[in-house]
Amino acid sequence: MTRGMTALRSPHADLSDDALMALQAEGDGAAAAELAVRHVPRVLSLAQRMLGGDRAEAEDVAQEAMLRLWRAAPGWEPGRARLSTWLWRVAANLSTDRLRRRRQVALDQVPEPEDGAPGVVARLIAADRLAALQAALDALPERQRLAVVLRHIEGSSNPEIAEVLETSVEAVESLTARGLRSLAAALAGRRSEVGFEE
Amino acid sequence: MTQNGFEKTGDDALDAAFAAARAARPQPSAALMAAIRADAAREAAAAPRAARPRPAPARASTRPWAGFWRALGGWPSAGTLAASLVLGIAIGGQQAVPLAGLDILAPASGPLDEAAVADLLPGIDAFLTEG
Structure with a gap:
């Protein structure tokens, strides 16, 4: 879902990723939604390119990467890591793991x-x-x-x-x-x- | 060199292919976003309470005698110390009672003479003379 697909502007649109992570740790659903809108499209895109264009597998990777992000929220240290870079690294590792399981992708x-x-x-x-x-x-x-x-x-x-x-x-x-x-x-x-x- | 923020490769075919890839970036489906938000809600609810922000520990005192007070053991130890002090003062304040049989050690006047010492310690002469 892109920003254009959201009917209303998120109440947290102006907050930093670090601030949103702190709110997510407290169970703020709007913070999680804003983080997803910001980062899922690029994580999905990266995973799809890494996985030979496989959309279904890329969605699995994106969901798993975001799940790890939610689990990291309670211990997230502001300023320690850029969230986008952290997510890309997780998505890249997950994609690599999947590639190693299926070496050959048919054109x-x-x-x-x-x-x-x-x-x-x-x-x-x-x-x-x-x-x-x-x-x-x-x-x-x-x-x-x-x-x-x-x-x-x-x-x-x-x-x-x-x-x-x-x-x-x-x-x-x-x-x-x-x-x-x-x-x-x-x-x-x-x-x-x-x-x-x- | 960049084009729309992206670096050009110098190869037309590559640049066109990358441009096509950027234009065709997949957009997450509503179902995927809903699943991701549901994961977020579940994880936040299941997060162990210990991982939630905890109250800050009591701020350390900056008073100079605070360390001494802690070293004493705080109020419980201070109470015991005070009780001991009162008892000690009470005992020490009692009038002294002379010990019976030791009057010789406190003659009415002048220092102890040698004869008195010799009576108390019969072997002292031999000890003193053998050098």
Whole structure:
């Protein structure tokens, strides 16, 4: 649910994540709702990209990551960790665990584009690009994939990614650069399929 | 270099694919959000009371004699100490009673002479003369 889907502005919309965690620990449902609105979309997006586009598994990961957040609320120390980074790390670890359980993801599990809708050609092209990107992402080592998704799809900064991966900024830059080279090579072989034929 | 806040890769195909991925970010369903809120309510209700914020411990006193008072043991020990003090004063205030048979130790005048000491300690002469 996005902010646009909420009929009314949350009474806690102006509070910090840390303040909302303290309220959640006291059982304030509105605080939990605000935290969910802020963070679930990006956690879900990250999990879906990490899990080969599997929506159902991504939702499981998002719910499990948020459950761990609720359990952490009573002992949450304000200022100690950025909540978004904490959640991304949990979601990344949960996704990695699932990937290790099912190593191979079939390409035919990538959602098919819907037919008959306006702009179907454009959507097909976009869907093909997404499918090609997802396939290329799936072929990357997990840490490269996570760094690339966080940097280029979720828009995170390198220091944030370094926190998630528990490594240095220089290591993140190296992971991202290697990931991009692999992705570029993979997409170059599929230019005609994804609408980049010149 | 950034585009709409996102870094460009320098590869058109990659940049287009990333843009498509950003535009197609999945949105959580109402059912997922409801399940997540239900989890939050359940976890908050089940949180152990010990994990809830506890009353702050009594603020430490800054009075200089507070440490001494604690070292004494507080009010219970102070009561015992006071009772002992009163008893000691009462005993000490009683008029002294001379001990019978020791009058010789307190002659009416002048220090004890050697003869008196010799009577009290018959072996003292030998001890003193053997050097």
